[in-house]
Amino acid sequence: MRGLVIINGYPSAEKFLLQGMRIQKALQAEGIETDIFKNGEAYALVNEAGQIETSLVNNYDFAVYLDKDKYLGNMLEKSGLRLFNSARAVEVCDDKLSTYLALGACGLRLAKTVPAPLCYTKGAKPNVAFLEKVAEILGFPLVVKKSYGSFGAGVQLVHGMPKLQEVAEIFLHEPHFFQQYISASQGKDVRVIVIGGKAIGGMERVAKAGEFRSNIELGGEGKKIVLEQAYNDAAERAAKTLGLDYCGVDLLETEEGPVLCEVNSNAFFDGFERVTGLDVAAAYAHYIADQVKIR
Ligand SMILES: Nc1ncnc2c1ncn2[C@@H]1O[C@H](COP(=O)(O)OP(=O)(O)O)[C@@H](O)[C@H]1O
Ligand SMILES: [Mg+2]
Known part of the structure; x- marks a missing residue:
């Protein structure tokens, strides 16, 4: 039994390397050796017959896929490798709008969300009549979000029409959407880690003063909480529905219970571990070991 740990190969991915090394060590404690590879370090190609050729698959039984490179993930799966998480699940979670669409009518509460029409035209301007309709549907303030974004970087709170037009113009050539602002959850949310369909714990994150985004990377502070049942269940349901x-x-937190904000297939766990005292790497490695040993 030997596994792969795959991370993104570009410099900003230092955090992924640390996460990969933690998982490698935790798997070792389960008796499973792994090698860490960066995307781009090993070849994978589609040959003339449409088959996948890759140097990665033959020596390995599974891969812990910490990258978001949907092409490599797909190729590895097509060559028969079991990925944690699956390429499809990573791809769906990478795009917040696709996540909401995939969750569909699974019973989770979502914030009302209007996708921005995709724009492929250079020099185009946002459609003002459309933005006025968005404002009418969602009211101000409203949230504008890039479909692909992390660490709060592509998330903005907009208080009026001039700003809405300005942000819509800046985001125009990237997939993005407009979302109801859940004011009850202002500056806070709950992060839950789910492994193998079970919520292992949670923390509440509170934004720094003057900030509505609670991301730790933006100065938010985490505090360990005992998860209320509704939050536990919502997180587990999201993870299961998305596979x-x-x-x-x-x-997001409201009087009526949780509203799903987003699902991170590649969530970093260092901050979560510090706050909760849980060993996420060990829990994930334990789950992986169980899964690969029954195959
Ligand atoms: N609709 C919303 N209403 C209220 N707060 C929100 C809403 N959407 C996002 N936020 C806040 O902004 C933060 C970042 O948004 P999120 O969608 O998780 O993007 P990212 O992927 O960048 O973390 C959330 O953790 C939450 O604190
Ligand atoms: Mg987030």
């Missing part, structure tokens, strides 16, 4: 082995689910 994720591992994820971090962000839930």
